[in-house]
């Protein structure tokens with residue numbers, strides 16, 4: 425048996441892809457997920473891809489006694505990848521306490537329990553949202569942290585600070601903070617992918633549901649930004665590429681190869697793509713039209729952000745390799761699979 429890794433939120437979008445890559449790399453994966461934004465079928469998908477069924481505990485990370493019981497049931501957990509969190513920006517504005525409670529308490533519980541169970545390190549899911557609208561693009565890890573525009577964004581900043589403070593106070597473990605840009609696409613097998621409950625807030629699920637005819641048209645939020653075609657620019661990164669970075673980060677941490685007790689890496693491609701370019705790429709990659717219209721700006725949107733991923737490239741030896749067209753095609757195959765299965 426490989427080394428044991430606890431993956432919180434492992435039934436979710438990025439968590440499930442990471443569980444697959446961890447198992448492919450020989451790790452033993454234990455998933456804790458409360459299924460608040462996912463489904464137990466995802467565990468079946470992970471098993472179909474890898475041939476191994478990860479251990480699964482349906483549990484809220486805010487339940488400290490429950491988490492303690494997990495560490496007791498699975499002795500020798502060496503590392504944690506902490507994905508479990510609420511992530512809808514708009515909802516966080518409506519329900520700030522829910523976001524602060526979910527995202528902060530779950531982390532506090534893990535950091536409390538880690539020394540007790542001798543866990544060597546934690547990889548934390550952070551976001552490029554911590555940079556706000558950067559003054560310099562592409563943005564690197566030394567860019568200043570800007571005041572958060574939403575409670576969701578604020579939880580990511582506070583969680584980074586909590587981890588930094590805890591480790592600087594001498595906690596006996598290490599941490600790697602991974603700042604994701606915009607993860608998209610699905611596993612090439614189309615066995616797992618992004619499955620938002622209800623009306624999608626994020627661009628790609630809305631786009632693929634529109635292409636499928638589930639939604640009438642995609643709204644492009646604004647064409648009057650100071651960008652070449654007026655629509656917002658993001659750094660869209662393939663979710664499998666992103667998942668692989670977690671495996672490298674975990675190896676580095678538990679093999680004690682990290683230069684510092686806390687390290688931070690941007691995970692992006694280094695390529696900025698506008699909303700309108702993305703729609704064109706999807707239509708080119710799949711041959712399927714996406715009905716869309718320009719509407720007003722969405723409150724809280726950043727105009728443009730893309731990564732300088734050089735630190736991850738050079739220090740982790742990780743680079744995003746999948747092309748945008750292949751990634752969009754994978755998102756479409758996943759949407760088609762949902763239709764075949766009668767899910768959507």
Ligand code: UD1
Nearest residue numbers: 511513551553625626627628630643644645656699725726
């Ligand atoms: C946001 C957060 C990010 C968070 C992620 C998770 C910010 C700055 N970013 O990413 O931290 O991790 O959500 O949910 O808070 N768009 C449309 N039409 C749509 C949907 C989106 O035009 O129907 C546009 C948006 O204006 C944006 C781009 O598509 O320019 C990407 O939007 P989205 O997928 O929601 O991600 P972010 O807002 O970049």
